[in-house]
Amino acid sequence: MNNLQFRVVDSHTAGEPTRTIVSGGPKPEGENINEWIQSISKDFDRFRTAIILEPRGSEVMVGAHLLPPADPKNTAAVIFFNNVGYLGMCGHGLIGVVETLRYLQRIAPGTHSFETVAGIVQAELFDDFTVQLKNVPSYRTVEQLPLVTPSFGTVHADIAYGGNWFCLVKHPMMNDTNPSKSQLLKLATEILEQCRLTFPEVDHVELFGPPVTPNGNARNFVLCPGAMYDRSPCGTGTSAKLACLAASGELKPGESWIQEGILSTSFEGSFEWLDSTRGIITPFVRGRAFVNGDLNVVIDPNDPFAWGL
Numbered sequence: 001m002n003n004l005q006f007r008v009v010d011s012h013t014a015g016e017p018t019r020t021i022v023s024g025g026p027k028p029e030g031e032n033i034n035e036w037i038q039s040i041s042k043d044f045d046r047f048r049t050a051i052i053l054e055p056r057g058s059e060v061m062v063g064a065h066l067l068p069p070a071d072p073k074n075t076a077a078v079i080f081f082n083n084v085g086y087l088g089m090c091g092h093g094l095i096g097v098v099e100t101l102r103y104l105q106r107i108a109p110g111t112h113s114f115e116t117v118a119g120i121v122q123a124e125l126f127d128d129f130t131v132q133l134k135n136v137p138s139y140r141t142v143e144q145l146p147l148v149t150p151s152f153g154t155v156h157a158d159i160a161y162g163g164n165w166f167c168l169v170k171h172p173m174m175n176d177t178n179p180s181k182s183q184l185l186k187l188a189t190e191i192l193e194q195c196r197l198t199f200p201e202v203d204h205v206e207l208f209g210p211p212v213t214p215n216g217n218a219r220n221f222v223l224c225p226g227a228m229y230d231r232s233p234c235g236t237g238t239s240a241k242l243a244c245l246a247a248s249g250e251l252k253p254g255e256s257w258i259q260e261g262i263l264s265t266s267f268e269g270s271f272e273w274l275d276s277t278r279g280i281i282t283p284f285v286r287g288r289a290f291v292n293g294d295l296n297v298v299i300d301p302n303d304p305f306a307w308g309l
């Protein structure tokens with residue numbers, strides 16, 4: 001039997017990797033992204049495991065599967081995935097996809113729109129190669145919910161949607177300029193477990209504290225599904241944070257918010273009200289990605305770990 005081959009382009013956005021399938025990937029059944037994700041997760045999940053898991057990938061990576069759009073006025077459809085499954089949206093990932101398309105000379109600076117499972121996301125590619133996302137409608141649903149963790153006592157959580165569901169907690173551990181990642185992971189995992197007892201839709205935890213750079217407004221640590229933490233400030237997490245700031249009146253429409261991640265890299269955020277009576281915003285998130293790999297993936301049918309382990 002012959003090898004199967006397909007091409008992926010690697011990038012990182014503020015330190016967080018994205019691996020985009022740019023050609024030779026599977027062609028799912030269906031007419032639109034909601035049907036395509038069903039088909040991909042049911043019939044082609046091995047492409048996810050092949051490129052994210054060992055021995056070829058890294059569990060930290062987010063994958064992006066590029067597809068022709070259902071509506072030709074959009075640039076592309078994108079299905080995001082990680083070490084354990086599929087994501088409705090991924091902010092750092094979409095910035096990586098835009099940079100990947102620029103690297104491939106498939107797009108030029110200007111405004112591009114993408115079909116994601118969470119909805120249409122616009123991306124403006126600037127001449128300096130930064131990308132600003134106009135993300136899906138975002139909102140806070142719960143304020144200061146007490147959660148009792150087994151090892152860290154009671155924390156207070158806001159729950160908000162920014163393309164994914166987040167539980168956001170201000171925590172003193174984030175006051176440390178170089179906090180222990182394993183302790184942050186333990187804390188965030190315990191918070192997630194408690195939160196999901198009542199809100200099973202929540203699958204990301206965002207711990208936050210003061211900034212460490214002169215221009216920053218806050219720094220976060222984001223636990224993603226699959227027990228990995230985001231090296232970037234997290235695009236959907238920044239959107240959820242903006243929704244909380246808007247709801248509490250701490251940030252006004254059009255004002256800038258510099259969101260640092262755990263590597264002290266940052267995204268610039270701002271928002272417009274979509275529906276101020278219901279607290280729904282349109283978030284804007286700006287960042288930069290760099291392409292750092294262009295790989296021809298080889299699936300050798302004799303390799304027991306060709307599809308990942």
Ligand code: PYC
Pocket residue numbers: 016062087089090091092093164224230232233234235236237
């Ligand atoms: O940037 O939205 C994001 C994201 C979600 C999971 C990892 N990164």
